[in-house]
Amino acid sequence: xxxxxxxxxxxxxxxxxxxxxxxxxxxxxxxxxxxxxxxxxxxxxxxxxxxxxxxxxxxxxxxxxxxxxxxxxxxxxxxxxxxxxxxxxxxxxxxxxxxxxxxxxxxxxxxxxxxxxxxxxxxxxxxxxxxxxxxxxxxxxxxxxxxxxxxxxxxxxxxxxxxxxxxxxxxxxxxxxxxxxxxxxxxxxxxxxxxxxxxxxxxxxxxxxxxxxxxxxxxxxxxxxxxxxxxxxxxxxxxxxxxxxxxxxxxxxxxxxxxxxxxxxxxxxxxxxxxxxxxxxxx
Ligand SMILES: NC(=O)c1ccc[n+]([C@@H]2O[C@H](COP(=O)([O-])OP(=O)(O)OC[C@H]3O[C@@H](n4cnc5c(N)ncnc54)[C@H](OP(=O)(O)O)[C@@H]3O)[C@@H](O)[C@H]2O)c1
Numbered sequence: 001x002x003x004x005x006x007x008x009x010x011x012x013x014x015x016x017x018x019x020x021x022x023x024x025x026x027x028x029x030x031x032x033x034x035x036x037x038x039x040x041x042x043x044x045x046x047x048x049x050x051x052x053x054x055x056x057x058x059x060x061x062x063x064x065x066x067x068x069x070x071x072x073x074x075x076x077x078x079x080x081x082x083x084x085x086x087x088x089x090x091x092x093x094x095x096x097x098x099x100x101x102x103x104x105x106x107x108x109x110x111x112x113x114x115x116x117x118x119x120x121x122x123x124x125x126x127x128x129x130x131x132x133x134x135x136x137x138x139x140x141x142x143x144x145x146x147x148x149x150x151x152x153x154x155x156x157x158x159x160x161x162x163x164x165x166x167x168x169x170x171x172x173x174x175x176x177x178x179x180x181x182x183x184x185x186x187x188x189x190x191x192x193x194x195x196x197x198x199x200x201x202x203x204x205x206x207x208x209x210x211x212x213x214x215x216x217x218x219x220x221x222x223x224x225x226x227x228x229x230x231x232x233x234x235x236x237x238x239x240x241x242x243x244x245x246x247x248x249x250x251x252x253x254x255x256x257x258x259x260x261x262x263x264x265x266x267x268x269x270x271x272x273x274x275x276x277x278x279x280x281x282x283x
Pocket of ligand 1: 007011049050070072073074
């Protein structure tokens, strides 16, 4: 059984690849990357695959039994066709199963919604592909917050527009565990899973970080407009608007969803506190 992972050099792709390798062996995992050189460290066969190229995926998916399609990073209107290239190439190569990393979030009413909608369109395309399929809707991962700790500590606060909204954070490592099971076990056929952990507020997040990192962060809620302006100044129009939309979604409850993690993984999701402790040890 050969399983291929797209965008394998990315942080999510690598986290999944490493767990899959330890479950089924190096010789059975094929990495696909836009820039193959960036994935050499994984020590597996790497093939070239840019989502813009159907031709590259027609080659990359030769002899593959199952493929994990990791959602792209481009503007939402571009992603749909990019993902269709992978689905088409999977069909052309008689790949049996496709697993897709989708996203939890509001389909309308915030600046992140176009991204969520494009993910929903790919979900439909996958369901209509005629291949066996499994879809994970990923929660927000906690790692970017933990990588940002120095800035939080300097400012003494976590500041965003999520207010009292609860967010079911997960981590790339937890997602890696779930997708490894979803790729290798038949029982997940034709299921859509919310891959999320414990629902916490930003105040709880600050408290957990304080407990593990010995910081004194407080949570400071700001308005949606103020946060959007701040993020655009820091990250530019495209990413700044998306990030503000994500926190607006958390504020409105879009990330407070029930979890299917245990069904997908045959074990409970780790607590947010445990994930933060594990991250500190690993970094
Ligand atoms: N749930 C969450 O909290 C969350 C957060 C961020 C992102 N996401 C989503 O999850 C995905 C994986 O996230 P990540 O943490 O692994 O991000 P990451 O570390 O930035 O990796 C992104 C990956 O996408 C690849 N990529 C971009 N454009 C591509 C293209 N045209 N063709 C093929 N590969 C392409 C990149 O390849 P190069 O190295 O060649 O650029 C890289 O491997 C993202 O793409 C995004 O859709 C989710």
